[in-house]
Amino acid sequence: MQEKALRAMVARVKAGRMSRRAFVRRMVALGLTAPMAGMMLSHSGVAWAQAASAYKPTKAGGGGALKVLWWQAPTLLNPHFAVGTKDQDASRIFYESLAGWDGEGNLVPILAAEVPSQQNGGLSDDGKSVTWKLKQGVKWHDGEPFTADDCIFNWQYAGDPATATYDVATYKDIQVEKIDDHTIKVIFKKPTPFWADPFVGVRGMMIPKHLFEAYKGDKSRDAPANLKPVGTGPYKFVDFKPGDSVRGEINTAYHLPNRPYFDTLEMKGGGDAVSAARAVLQTGEYDFAWNLQVEDAILKKLEEGGKGHVVVVEGGSIEHIGINFTDPWTEVDGERSSLKTKHPTLSDKAVRDALNLLVDRASVEKFIYGRAGVATRNFLNNPPRFRSKITEFEFNIDKANKILDDAGWKRGSDGIREKDGKKLHFVYQTSINEPRQKNQAIVKQACQKAGIDIELKSVAASVFFSSDAGNPDIYPRFSTDIQMYTTSQTEPDPALFMNQFCSWEAATKDNKWQGRNVTRWRSEEYDKAYRAAEGDLDPVKRAALFITMNDLVIGDVAVIPVIYRPNVRGVHNQLKTVLSGWDSDAYMLSDWYREA
Amino acid sequence: MSRYLLRRLLIAVPSLIGISIVLFTILALAPGDPFGELASNPAVPPEVRVALRAKFGMDDPIVLRYLHWLVAMLQGDWGFSFVSRVNVDTLIWQRLPATLLVIGSSQVLALLIALPVGVFAATRPYSVFDQIASTFAFIGFSLPTFFTGLLFILLFSIHLDWLPFVFRSDLAATGWRWYWEEFRQAIMPIAVLGMFQGASWTRYVRSAVLDVIRLDYVTTARAKGLREGKVVIRHVVRNALIPVVTLVALQVPAIFGGAIVTEQIFRVPGIGSLLINSILQNDTPVIMGVTFVFACLVILFNLIADVLYGWLDPRIAYR
Numbered sequence: 001m002q003e004k005a006l007r008a009m010v011a012r013v014k015a016g017r018m019s020r021r022a023f024v025r026r027m028v029a030l031g032l033t034a035p036m037a038g039m040m041l042s043h044s045g046v047a048w049a050q051a052a053s054a055y056k057p058t059k060a061g062g063g064g065a066l067k068v069l070w071w072q073a074p075t076l077l078n079p080h081f082a083v084g085t086k087d088q089d090a091s092r093i094f095y096e097s098l099a100g101w102d103g104e105g106n107l108v109p110i111l112a113a114e115v116p117s118q119q120n121g122g123l124s125d126d127g128k129s130v131t132w133k134l135k136q137g138v139k140w141h142d143g144e145p146f147t148a149d150d151c152i153f154n155w156q157y158a159g160d161p162a163t164a165t166y167d168v169a170t171y172k173d174i175q176v177e178k179i180d181d182h183t184i185k186v187i188f189k190k191p192t193p194f195w196a197d198p199f200v201g202v203r204g205m206m207i208p209k210h211l212f213e214a215y216k217g218d219k220s221r222d223a224p225a226n227l228k229p230v231g232t233g234p235y236k237f238v239d240f241k242p243g244d245s246v247r248g249e250i251n252t253a254y255h256l257p258n259r260p261y262f263d264t265l266e267m268k269g270g271g272d273a274v275s276a277a278r279a280v281l282q283t284g285e286y287d288f289a290w291n292l293q294v295e296d297a298i299l300k301k302l303e304e305g306g307k308g309h310v311v312v313v314e315g316g317s318i319e320h321i322g323i324n325f326t327d328p329w330t331e332v333d334g335e336r337s338s339l340k341t342k343h344p345t346l347s348d349k350a351v352r353d354a355l356n357l358l359v360d361r362a363s364v365e366k367f368i369y370g371r372a373g374v375a376t377r378n379f380l381n382n383p384p385r386f387r388s389k390i391t392e393f394e395f396n397i398d399k400a401n402k403i404l405d406d407a408g409w410k411r412g413s414d415g416i417r418e419k420d421g422k423k424l425h426f427v428y429q430t431s432i433n434e435p436r437q438k439n440q441a442i443v444k445q446a447c448q449k450a451g452i453d454i455e456l457k458s459v460a461a462s463v464f465f466s467s468d469a470g471n472p473d474i475y476p477r478f479s480t481d482i483q484m485y486t487t488s489q490t491e492p493d494p495a496l497f498m499n500q501f502c503s504w505e506a507a508t509k510d511n512k513w514q515g516r517n518v519t520r521w522r523s524e525e526y527d528k529a530y531r532a533a534e535g536d537l538d539p540v541k542r543a544a545l546f547i548t549m550n551d552l553v554i555g556d557v558a559v560i561p562v563i564y565r566p567n568v569r570g571v572h573n574q575l576k577t578v579l580s581g582w583d584s585d586a587y588m589l590s591d592w593y594r595e596a
Numbered sequence: 597m598s599r600y601l602l603r604r605l606l607i608a609v610p611s612l613i614g615i616s617i618v619l620f621t622i623l624a625l626a627p628g629d630p631f632g633e634l635a636s637n638p639a640v641p642p643e644v645r646v647a648l649r650a651k652f653g654m655d656d657p658i659v660l661r662y663l664h665w666l667v668a669m670l671q672g673d674w675g676f677s678f679v680s681r682v683n684v685d686t687l688i689w690q691r692l693p694a695t696l697l698v699i700g701s702s703q704v705l706a707l708l709i710a711l712p713v714g715v716f717a718a719t720r721p722y723s724v725f726d727q728i729a730s731t732f733a734f735i736g737f738s739l740p741t742f743f744t745g746l747l748f749i750l751l752f753s754i755h756l757d758w759l760p761f762v763f764r765s766d767l768a769a770t771g772w773r774w775y776w777e778e779f780r781q782a783i784m785p786i787a788v789l790g791m792f793q794g795a796s797w798t799r800y801v802r803s804a805v806l807d808v809i810r811l812d813y814v815t816t817a818r819a820k821g822l823r824e825g826k827v828v829i830r831h832v833v834r835n836a837l838i839p840v841v842t843l844v845a846l847q848v849p850a851i852f853g854g855a856i857v858t859e860q861i862f863r864v865p866g867i868g869s870l871l872i873n874s875i876l877q878n879d880t881p882v883i884m885g886v887t888f889v890f891a892c893l894v895i896l897f898n899l900i901a902d903v904l905y906g907w908l909d910p911r912i913a914y915r
Contacts, residue, residue, distance in 0.1 A: 065768065073873070077678035083634055164647040166640050218651070221681050242680035243766055243873055244865035268762060270873075271863040275749075275761070283753060285760055305754075328800050462876075515640065 073269020296370025
């Protein structure tokens, strides 16, 4: 059913009756990533849209200085070690990948001559190999040519466990063959539906073979080029102070005509988000500010300064309330929230349904997050409802009361509902962060009216999100009844995002709470769908499977999505940027320019 | 004197070793590790973290790690940052110019305020000038630097639009223009810190001078018919400043330590911000390096203060 509906939609795009953009929007609403949607279209024979470049300058250079502000300062410039976004962004100034993801899920060739597809023979029918044609005439900043040997080297470098790169998982199980100087073939061990991971996007940045060859494996730290990058990007390296600033200057030999526009580039790090917003929006001291996690009311006020504006970039982060399916208050074998237990009250679906109705998403959006948080649609029901632009999420205290009444939860003398001596009293935890505490208060108030008693708990973010398994307050241990945080989908492939509901991923004491299934919600049907999606080559079928999975999770109220959080950036009024929520902020730095 | 110095220096060695042991143990026992970010990223296999820990020797017993560190340190190898993989001494050297410029100048500014104001107020106690100076001094040291910092930014950067509030360590300008830009960006953090420090030193100088100015030898000097200026500068200030010199000397290590809050507000890439970021990222070698330098400076300047004290006040003998 779903698969059919999706196929019909793809066919409509193919026939030109539905715009590509509308399709991608809908897929994102279904909980799929934009790159995934792009893959679906590509597989079905709809060409990747070559978005007409809005780049206007007719010559390279002459744009003066570009000053950007990252309130977390970059600390290293080797892309294969860049775990944090700040380091990935700083590396991306100098290094490039074969292709990047634009905001609408298109794969955009950068160092590749074209994006592989079935039509151009780049993709094999068995899904086990991809052939990339490299762009000719690309030169490293030191004048050496960029060739297939560099790609092979990057695979060997990053895939070597002794180098201990953060992207080792992408490279260790593949083989890369050189066909000729400008063609490579990536070979996977098993059919791989999502082939655009090695050499693409953040994990695909290329470092030059001739400078890093001597520093593979154990010696990786000694490479002088770790701190003095020589890449193919639009800006050449000038200076780097770890934890403070990165400077670059124009690469006059850049491989795209008339680019880049700016003569110098300065990336300053450190400080806090509010003053970064101020420096761009209000005083115009800087041209661009990264990740403005600031209350919208403050941003609006700063925007009145008239120097810059806020740009909202769609990505894949969702603020949600997770429901504990195990009992956090009973200890089994020294473990709270053990899989051997069942939550005494939340295991009743009526209670979860009531909670879902008691989260006032519209108010959360309106009064707390503003542009930085859009109330999520009730995104996973069946396909006909998706077609209505925005399915209504519901906030209805009366209905919640009725559901609870019908299920036999009676109000006690203190106004709190109970059944069989078990009271509806929940501890609701989240990290310390002003918007979250306000959000907690909104939920608590509504629950009170429905006879549910909520006790609020806030944990310092550095503890809540730490990897310290010994601390009971970290979110994977889930020692309370419900908890709220944001889960971000940074990977273009939804498989890594959706594994957080697989039964084998349940966080337990045995895996030191490293498992990703924090709610401990388990469903055979879900596991089956996930397994099926892992090996299916047909992107449309795969998408249908992911929607099924989402349906299962939402239908059973394992989580209550609250708001969808796009990335917020501050941009100077004259600066024209190209940004994508599915790739590094700097992925199209070559196309940034200033309008007079 | 030289025997005293030698003895003090020899005592410093065990104290430094003791300090380093305490620091190292506390850091080793503290929760969290520098690769936490790797742990929370589902795309990174756990083996990467294990390999990195092994590579950086983080799984060895604490004693072994400490000995490694100590031996390397004695050979002048400070280790490298787990986060940026840059040598610790390089990182510290990079931060030193901005720290010295901003914090150093602020201390000079503080002295320039505290000395004349304190002395002048003490020579005319309870006069209008003294009252005003005292009021401002109280205001000055009761307002925290993060508050005055924000106040300055609001006034000078936003309302008046005179000064930038993002400190840049690598200004593009050259020649006089460079000095001018450097001055413009440094003046606010310098003023914030200098006025805070100056306010408390003013109170200190004033009370030190007040203590001395009532002594009999001052009266004698006046009775001799010396001019008031000469009495104050030659006889009063010189003696009153002995405790102040000690205070300032003990303050010098703090200059190297930077000012964490002010550095954060103005984005000054100083040692303070290096330290706080390393702490947040559990970057043990850098925390160790910075705090150890700090410990050395504290011990050194304690010694210098003691020596200075004796030189200024011959009544004190070294034994």
